[in-house]
């Protein structure tokens with residue numbers, strides 16, 4: 192009887208510790224994501240104007256991560272992101288959610304190359320008319 196009680200107590204302690212561990216893991220993951228995001232935010236979007244133009248996106252290097260695969264010599268998916276017309280062809284001005292460019296970086300095949308600060312810059316560019 193006594194042994195059983197001890198056994199049950201030990202199980203409880205074990206489960207309790209395991210739960211604590213899960214909580215810690217979640218916290219660690221959150222801190223990791225926050226840290227990664229702040230490192231990734233080297234696109235200096237925070238100094239972008241509220242209604243950025245295409246020229247401004249390039250001046251602030253928003254597409255830095257993307258240009259190695261989307262430039263005038265290597266243009267994967269037939270897209271050179273230096274080219275205003277080619278880029279604009281992939282957006283619906285004033286409608287980010289309907290724009291191929293915004294969709295591919297937020298939920299599509301390019302999302303691993305993007306981050307919240309690139310997404311936000313692109314969203315604002317489109318939202319305010321995707322101006323040159």
Ligand code: HEC
Pocket residue numbers: 254256257258259260261267268269270281291292295296300301304305306309
């Ligand atoms: C390592 C290379 C690489 C990087 C980096 C990269 N892309 Fe791509 N991208 C591709 C390839 C390959 C395709 C074509 C296949 C596909 O659509 O998934 C593509 C397709 C696309 C398309 C679809 C073009 C179309 O009309 O079908 C868009 C939009 C795009 N990329 C935007 C971006 C943006 C914005 C970034 C930066 C956040 C980026 N890509 C980073 C390789 C890359």
